[in-house]
């Protein structure tokens with residue numbers, strides 16, 4: 001799930017990415033293709049207008065990602081050629097929008113499954129030889145793809161440089177429980193300064209699952225953990241990884257957001273060798289590690305989703321699972337015991353006119369609609385969600401964040417939580433009535449509506465004395 005970007009601009013960015021992109025998964029079956037028709041001058045006024053609108057809407061996305069550092073983990077599931085081509089196109093697009101990209105290549109999925117089958121971490125000499133051959137081949141393939149600049153492809157006009165080298169210093173794992181792990185290693189140091197210089201020059205940096213020791217040895221590293229270590233060392237904004245299979249799912253489908261604790265629990269739920277999804281487990285463990293190390297957000301996307309990276313980065317709904325630090329650990333239903341703290345939060349905002357006044361009696365009667373974000377054992381933020389399954393719509397109201405906790409994503413987290421509640425109840429639309437926060441909602445996928453969009457009992461509240469605006473969001 002995405003966290004920073006307003007909706008719809010994906011279409012324009014994807015249109016840029018897929019302009020003439022024959023065979024690009026990212027473009028297939030999306031409106032992007034229509035956008036690219038418009039670029040080519042189809043003469044179709046409607047598609048020209050649509051393209052212009054989406055292109056304008058792309059501006060906030062482009063701004064949001066410029067100068068940000070993304071570490072992308074490419075597991076064995078992504079090394080199939082068609083998927084790799086899509087990744088290179090998307091990375092090239094992101095890079096040309098000013099994002100700083102580090103790719104971490106994990107080729108050893110076969111070794112992963114051998115390891116997970118027997119719980120061992122031993123890498124012997126033939127295995128190391130096989131890994132070095134695979135890494136070499138994958139690197140050459142990537143360098144080839146990044147060098148391609150056919151004018152009628154998404155790489156047209158791009159001058160992409162892929163920088164790789166001895167950026168990772170490794171040491172052997174050594175003897176664990178009496179077993180010599182031989183060529184299995186762990187990261188000792190990452191040359192973040194050298195990597196940053198390459199990123200400053202506009203290069204895409206490639207790290208592989210091989211690290212080099214001071215004594216002249218080569219060691220195999222867990223690439224998922226390497227991606228987490230690199231993300232922390234580089235102070236990255238996001239760690240993103242592709243996994244095979246269905247991704248992170250529950251009975252309702254793909255899980256949109258997880259806390260660090262949940263990611264860690266899920267990563268460790270099966271003993272080594274017993275998990276059916278070793279690759280996903282490893283990456284979830286890496287995500288938890290990265291977020292605990294200070295990376296604000298980690299994302300799991302599915303290898304099978306051709307446009308997954310763009311979907312995750314350029315749509316608010318996102319395409320995969322977001323793992324993030326902080327607020328989600330502290331979200332809970334309100335109880336009557338919370339009333340004094342809630343009133344302390346709400347009253348000043350009611351006086352300023354930002355919120356509609358609610359009496360204590362009203363708060364008591366509707367207490368079970370409130371969700372609270374708690375930080376350092378005190379109330380940081382609240383929101384109320386009123387579900388009307390019979391009307392197929394819900395209202396989010398009374399979103400309030402204490403001043404010292406603003407701009408940290410608390411309101412975003414509350415909104416995501418409320419959206420999840422709606423989806424779980426089969427509700428497809430969410431509305432809000434707002435006076436001073438209209439743009440906050442617009443930037444999160446709401447559009448301006450009118451009283452007629454609301455259930456009849458709420459219509460009189462639109463406009464009204466507060467002259468509130470109606471905002472509606474269709475939940476995907």
Ligand SMILES: CC(C)(COP(=O)(O)OP(=O)(O)OC[C@H]1O[C@@H](n2cnc3c(N)ncnc32)[C@H](O)[C@@H]1OP(=O)(O)O)[C@@H](O)C(=O)NCCC(=O)NCCS
Nearest residue numbers: 354399400401406407408409410411412434436437439440
């Ligand atoms: C609006 C409010 C809920 C946002 O809470 P928050 O936790 O700071 O929000 P997030 O961290 O998720 O988002 C922060 C972003 O929203 C923007 N934002 C904050 N208030 C905004 C407003 N009134 N209009 C538009 N954008 C706003 C911030 O500038 C920031 O943008 P940036 O990331 O580009 O810098 C909070 O400012 C608040 O409590 N305001 C007073 C109560 C209120 O008006 N509630 C809405 C009732 S419907």
